[in-house]
Amino acid sequence: MELNEKFIDGVWSSRIDVSDFVYRNITPYTGDASFLCGPTERTKKLWNKCLAAMEEERQNNGVRSIDAKTISTITSHKAGYIDRENEIIVGLQTDELLKRAIKPFGGWRVVERACNQNGVELDPKVKEIFTHYRKSHNDGVFDVYTEEILKFRSLGFLTGLPDNYSRGRIIGDYRRLALYGADRIIEAKKEDLRNLTGPMTEDRIRLREEVAEQIRALNEIKVLGEYYGLDLGRPAYDAREAVQWVYMAYLAAVKEQDGAAMSLGSVSSFLDIYIEYDLNHGIIDESQAQELVDQFVMKLRMVRHLRMQAYNDIFAGDPTWITESIGGRFNDGKVKVTKTSFRFLQTLYNLGPAPEPNMTVLWSPELPEGFKDFCAKVSIDTSSVQYENDNLMRDTRKCDDYGIACCVSYQAVGKAIQFFGARANLAKALLLAINGGRCENTGTLMVEGIEPLKSDVLNYDEVLANYKKVLHEVARVYNEAMNIIHYMHDKYDYERSQMAFIDTNPSINLAYGVAGMSIAADSLSAIKFAKVTAHRNEEGLTDSFKIEGEYPCFGNDDDRVDNIAKELIHYFNGELCKLPIYKNAEPTLSILTITSNVMYGKKTGATPDGRLKGVAFAPGANPMHGRDSHGAIASLSSVAKLDYHDAMDGISNTFSIVPKSLGPTDHEKVENLVTMMDGYFTKGAHHLNVNVLNREMLEDAMEHPEKYPQLTIRVSGYAVNFTKLSREHQLEVIARTFHEKF
Amino acid sequence: MELKVHSYESMGTYDGPGLRLVVFLQGCPFRCLYCANPDTISFEGGTPTLPEAILKMALNQKPFFGKKGGVTFSGGEPTAQAEALVPLVRELQEHGINVCIDTNGAIWNSHVEELFSIADLVLLDVKQINPARHLDLTGRTNTRTLETAAWLEEHGRPFWLRYVLVPGISDTEEDIRALGEHFGNGRYRMIRRVEILPYHTLGKNKYEVLGWDYKLKDTPLNTKEQLDRAKGLFDRYFDCAVLN
Numbered sequence: 001m002e003l004n005e006k007f008i009d010g011v012w013s014s015r016i017d018v019s020d021f022v023y024r025n026i027t028p029y030t031g032d033a034s035f036l037c038g039p040t041e042r043t044k045k046l047w048n049k050c051l052a053a054m055e056e057e058r059q060n061n062g063v064r065s066i067d068a069k070t071i072s073t074i075t076s077h078k079a080g081y082i083d084r085e086n087e088i089i090v091g092l093q094t095d096e097l098l099k100r101a102i103k104p105f106g107g108w109r110v111v112e113r114a115c116n117q118n119g120v121e122l123d124p125k126v127k128e129i130f131t132h133y134r135k136s137h138n139d140g141v142f143d144v145y146t147e148e149i150l151k152f153r154s155l156g157f158l159t160g161l162p163d164n165y166s167r168g169r170i171i172g173d174y175r176r177l178a179l180y181g182a183d184r185i186i187e188a189k190k191e192d193l194r195n196l197t198g199p200m201t202e203d204r205i206r207l208r209e210e211v212a213e214q215i216r217a218l219n220e221i222k223v224l225g226e227y228y229g230l231d232l233g234r235p236a237y238d239a240r241e242a243v244q245w246v247y248m249a250y251l252a253a254v255k256e257q258d259g260a261a262m263s264l265g266s267v268s269s270f271l272d273i274y275i276e277y278d279l280n281h282g283i284i285d286e287s288q289a290q291e292l293v294d295q296f297v298m299k300l301r302m303v304r305h306l307r308m309q310a311y312n313d314i315f316a317g318d319p320t321w322i323t324e325s326i327g328g329r330f331n332d333g334k335v336k337v338t339k340t341s342f343r344f345l346q347t348l349y350n351l352g353p354a355p356e357p358n359m360t361v362l363w364s365p366e367l368p369e370g371f372k373d374f375c376a377k378v379s380i381d382t383s384s385v386q387y388e389n390d391n392l393m394r395d396t397r398k399c400d401d402y403g404i405a406c407c408v409s410y411q412a413v414g415k416a417i418q419f420f421g422a423r424a425n426l427a428k429a430l431l432l433a434i435n436g437g438r439c440e441n442t443g444t445l446m447v448e449g450i451e452p453l454k455s456d457v458l459n460y461d462e463v464l465a466n467y468k469k470v471l472h473e474v475a476r477v478y479n480e481a482m483n484i485i486h487y488m489h490d491k492y493d494y495e496r497s498q499m500a501f502i503d504t505n506p507s508i509n510l511a512y513g514v515a516g517m518s519i520a521a522d523s524l525s526a527i528k529f530a531k532v533t534a535h536r537n538e539e540g541l542t543d544s545f546k547i548e549g550e551y552p553c554f555g556n557d558d559d560r561v562d563n564i565a566k567e568l569i570h571y572f573n574g575e576l577c578k579l580p581i582y583k584n585a586e587p588t589l590s591i592l593t594i595t596s597n598v599m600y601g602k603k604t605g606a607t608p609d610g611r612l613k614g615v616a617f618a619p620g621a622n623p624m625h626g627r628d629s630h631g632a633i634a635s636l637s638s639v640a641k642l643d644y645h646d647a648m649d650g651i652s653n654t655f656s657i658v659p660k661s662l663g664p665t666d667h668e669k670v671e672n673l674v675t676m677m678d679g680y681f682t683k684g685a686h687h688l689n690v691n692v693l694n695r696e697m698l699e700d701a702m703e704h705p706e707k708y709p710q711l712t713i714r715v716s717g718y719a720v721n722f723t724k725l726s727r728e729h730q731l732e733v734i735a736r737t738f739h740e741k742f
Numbered sequence: 743m744e745l746k747v748h749s750y751e752s753m754g755t756y757d758g759p760g761l762r763l764v765v766f767l768q769g770c771p772f773r774c775l776y777c778a779n780p781d782t783i784s785f786e787g788g789t790p791t792l793p794e795a796i797l798k799m800a801l802n803q804k805p806f807f808g809k810k811g812g813v814t815f816s817g818g819e820p821t822a823q824a825e826a827l828v829p830l831v832r833e834l835q836e837h838g839i840n841v842c843i844d845t846n847g848a849i850w851n852s853h854v855e856e857l858f859s860i861a862d863l864v865l866l867d868v869k870q871i872n873p874a875r876h877l878d879l880t881g882r883t884n885t886r887t888l889e890t891a892a893w894l895e896e897h898g899r900p901f902w903l904r905y906v907l908v909p910g911i912s913d914t915e916e917d918i919r920a921l922g923e924h925f926g927n928g929r930y931r932m933i934r935r936v937e938i939l940p941y942h943t944l945g946k947n948k949y950e951v952l953g954w955d956y957k958l959k960d961t962p963l964n965t966k967e968q969l970d971r972a973k974g975l976f977d978r979y980f981d982c983a984v985l986n
Contacts, residue, residue: 557752557802633752633761633806663755664937664986671810675761676753679806 003179003235006277016188016503018175018270018414019401025273028335032370033342033377037290039350042086047298047351049082053097055709061118062318062724064098066306068115069123072101074220074252074497079227082302089244089295090228091251093303100306103258104130105493107138107164114308138164140488149481151446155439156603157429158478159515160314160422160596163485165307166493168259168321169405169511172501173414175270178236178245182218182225185500189215192504203583206490207505214500221252221497239284242274243292247299252497254320258305259495260420261321261406264357265413268293268326272340290343290350297347300357316595316729317720321358323404327371328362328390331400336362337371345378345385353382353712355719360404362390365678376673379690380659384712384719387688389681392644408592408650408687409511414502418509418649419486419585421478423593426568427516427617428604429474430523431542433466434458434534440541440605447473456536458545458608460528467524468571475575482510483582490583508585511649512576514569515593515600516617518554518624521565522609526551529560532608545608553609555623557634562641573646590649591621591642595720598732616732620652620687625735632657633676640685647686654714656691689714695734698722702730743826745796746788748781748818752803756986758842758863758902760811763803765796770819772846773881774869775957776908778945782818793830800839812840812862821845824853831860844904847890848882858894863934864901866891870912871921879911891925895932902935907972909941909964918975926979936983938976940964 004013012021039047057064070076072093080092080099094101102122104111108130115122130136141163145153152158162168176185193211196204225232225248236242246267254262275292278284284292300322307318326341345359361375367390379385386408393410394400405411405418431440437450447470453462526532530549534542552558554565573589581587593600601616611624618624621639628635632655639653662669673690680688691713701708705723713722713733722730746768751757754764766779768788777783800813813834815827820843831841843857844865858864868887870876876884894901903925907913925933941964949956964972969985976983 557799630750631752631754633763633803634750635752636806637752637803661753661755664984668755672755672761675808675811676806678808679761679803682805 018173018179021179022270026269027276029337029339030368033374036346037287039294040287040291043291043294046083046086057098063118066100066120067094068120072103072255074255075223089247089299091247093255098304100304105136106166107136110164110308114306117309135492137489137493140492141485144484148477152477157425162420166257166259167420167489168261169420170417170495170498171263171265171403171405171411171413172253172498174246174249175267176501177249178242181234182222183233186215186218211504213496217496217500239274239278242271243296247296254303256497257495263323263403263405265403266325268340268344269336269338272338275340293343294347294350301354314596314599317724320356321406322356323358323360325360325362325403329364348378348382348384352710353384355712355721358719359385361385361387363387363677363681364390372674373670376670380669380692383691383693386714387677389686408652416507418511421482421510421512423513423515424474424478425516425600426514427519427607429470430467430520431605432470433463435541443539443541456534458527458532463527471572472575479579486582508583509588510581510585511588513590513592517591518618519607521554521561523607524564525561526609544606547610553627555628555635555638556630557637562638566642570646588649589647591647592650592652593619595729598729619654622654636680640683644686651686654689658694659692698734744790744792745823745826747791748788754814757814757816757844760808761806762811762814763800764814764816767817767820767823769822770817775879780948780952797833800834814842814844816844819846821849821854824857828856847887850886865904866901867904871924895930900932900934902937903933904937906939909962913972922979936980938985
């Protein structure tokens with residue numbers, strides 16, 4: 001079958017260019033949500049099986065079963081089904097629903113620990129292989145780490161580093177498999193390989209090997225297809241196949257890799273082209289169109305990775321970050337919203353709310369009103385959607401065919417990748433500036449050449465000068481760690497199946513990150529505008545701070561402190577930008593914590609803003625809870641001032657509100673939420689999580705998790721099932737600013 | 743001329759249309775038994791604030807106002823500071839910002855008259871239609887409030903009628919009917935919306951902080967039946983009644 005007879009011809013026909021295909025063939029939709037359908041009987045039956053399996057999972061401490069024997073690869077497990085009769089989109093990571101596989105290439109000890117913590121023994125053979133015959137990413141990194149890096153890592157200045165698990169974040173252009181089929185992509189990769197000739201520098205040799213690996217992966221993906229009776233060598237011919245092919249490409253990725261975040265990209269409006277064609281030709285009806293999307297989404301919800309407890313402490317709630325970006329516009333203003341954008345959101349009704357896939361709406365005030373209203377309604381009803389500023393990202397980053405990597409981070413699809421960089425603790429770094437370069441908890445000398453302060457009454461200029469010196473050094477150590485990690489990841493845990501769906505030799509961002517921004521900003525504000533006296537223990541380390549007088553806090557639309565936050569980010573990003581990166585990657589920075597704000601807080605002593613030792617930070621770029629006295633819009637306005645150009649990996653803000661505060665009637669709630677987001681993004685803000693929840697409901701869910709199996713909340717860039725959070729995380733979520741008023 | 747500001751709520755969704763920056767001004771001549779903001783009553787206190795500071799804040803938040811929102815001056819009683827408010831309201835409007843005044847309508851002078859003649863919308867709180875019960879509830883009669891309503895109607899100034907529904911104090915059928923007879927059945931064409939505000943006790947702890955006695959401690963919250971019944975009554979007189 002010739003696809004070009006079905007679809008409008010273009011550059012995409014002669015070379016790999018999905019973006020061109022989408023642009024030429026998309027049918028933007030400007031209407032409202034009234035066309036949508038509920039779930040089919042088949043979908044309901046299938047979903048009930050999934051719900052039952054998830055209940056078993058919950059009762060079994062969050063893991064239903066583990067295959068502790070078979071090292072997971074693209075072809076490691078034969079076909080698995082949920083309920084073959086009702087399954088129109090097939091494919092599981094292993095041979096059984098919610099059975100977790102082992103992926104030891106990132107680090108086998110982590111896999112062993114995860115198995116042990118779940119009462120299963122890792123097959124001794126796996127241990128033997130990875131001890132005697134095959135090195136892992138984790139082993140490589142720790143061979144090379146310096147003592148200094150180890151110190152920064154273990155004391156909590158740099159945390160969450162992807163040095164014992166896969167880095168994730170890479171988004172394969174999974175649409176390519178549907179549009180071209182594996183054979184055509186292999187052909188193109190072979191052509192690339194032929195053209196990668198000498199001189200044989202280290203870079204060139206590495207790239208040739210990578211492309212060869214990608215070709216191997218594509219052939220394995222064809223084998224994976226054969227397990228399910230699918231001919232993935234050829235393009236998808238209809239809507240069902242298009243969905244199936246995209247899912248198979250993604251499935252290969254999550255069989256091989258268990259990166260922290262494994263985004264899907266931006267597939268909904270691509271799939272809409274096939275669905276629209278089949279609808280127009282009477283091949284399917286709306287109910288069947290929705291069924292395809294529901295069943296695809298159901299499969300994505302069933303993706304699992306095997307994690308150890310220490311990992312869950314940082315990234316709580318068993319997340320997979322299958323981020324799907326919905327909506328947005330092309331650079332010429334044409335709208336990318338299609339009926340399938342609606343259908344994806346509709347799954348939150350048809351299957352109920354859920355954290356995955358991580359639904360991300362690329363918002364622009366210019367999007368059709370019907371779509372904006374539906375998004376707001378879905379947010380109010382499910383709290384399962386996040387929003388990002390499409391105009392800002394397109395204007396700044398230029399490419400209009402992009403997805404969101406991980407939680408909030410712009411990523412041109414198929415053209416570029418990013419290296420995940422975890423984050424540095426800005427609040428803890430500030431304490432180095434006040435403690436002569438020593439760790440406030442252990443007294444360990446971290447940064448040399450930081451003079452002890454002249455007085456315990458803190459002087460702003462003196463502290464700031466020290467802080468800048470500290471940040472300069474933190475940036476250096478951080479950069480060194482990153483270079484080592486990504487060198488080793490490429491060497492021992494290369495993402496060949498994902499990279500097979502990305503242009504050969506793509507541009508790369510190194511996504512650095514920071515935590516504790518609002519704590520650092522408020523601390524500096526306190527030092528500047530109030531009188532802060534440090535109290536020191538017998539070792540001369542600060543253990544508390546006395547604050548006399550008032551000081552402006554971040555989150556009240558007050559330039560005095562908002563500018564401190566802005567300049568802090570600008571400075572640290574500037575320091576990072578000076579440093580050379582592996583594979584010549586371009587540095588970006590995020591203000592994002594996921595749920596690690598709790599763990600970061602735990603590792604950080606008392607801070608000059610009055611925060612006590614061990615208290616959780618605010619997540620992402622959020623103002624510290626309880627400090628905003630001017631209401632939600634003032635809080636949003638403060639965050640909107642942070643400059644995206646200094647934090648192009650993303651500025652995450654989590655907004656939680658009780659339903660009533662959005663307005664008196666359902667209609668006004670929707671209208672006000674739309675207006676709020678239009679305002680927020682017009683002011684140049686980057687990202688917003690929207691939770692519309694009652695405090696009482698969350699408190700009840702803590703006591704009776706079985707009553708709320710699908711209660712989803714959004715936390716700093718991703719969504720999570722509330723009942724899967726630890727009690728500590730649950731309390732933190734509840735304590736955090738609920739914009740509640742009367 | 744400075745304004746005495748009690749506090750701000752940047753995401754007001756209950757004080758006029760759309761999303762609004764609500765500026766609570768300090769000081770009120772009424773002593774409503776159920777006042778939810780007792781800390782705004784005294785004319786002493788408040789933060790002296792230059793109108794420019796409020797203008798700057800409003801301009802900064804303007805993108806959030808959308809097509810319907812804007813700034814609402816509430817309180818306390820904003821008309822007590824009408825002289826200082828008038829130039830600020832004019833300036834806000836010159837910047838395309840919609841301005842509401844949330845008032846009990848009990849103060850009248852040339853500044854108040856000017857303020858009402860320029861405000862985009864007046865939110866007029868009528869606490870009780872019965873003069874004696876109004877006096878019991880607020881410490882003042884409702885004569886001026888009703889005259890203010892008549893003035894707004896006469897001068898073609900749009901307003902919302904707001905009515906707090908306190909069980910046993912302002913929710914009897916007799917009271918609601920009397921209110922309906924006075925304002926409803928098309929008598930007041932400038933009424934754009936009638937808001938029925940259920941009684942709440944969220945301001946109660948402020949009384950403890952102030953060391954004041956909360957006189958309605960035995961008054962229960964409205965039941966759903968009471969609210970539905972009241973709404974039904976309002977609907978007989980008004981086609982724009984909303985239960986908040």
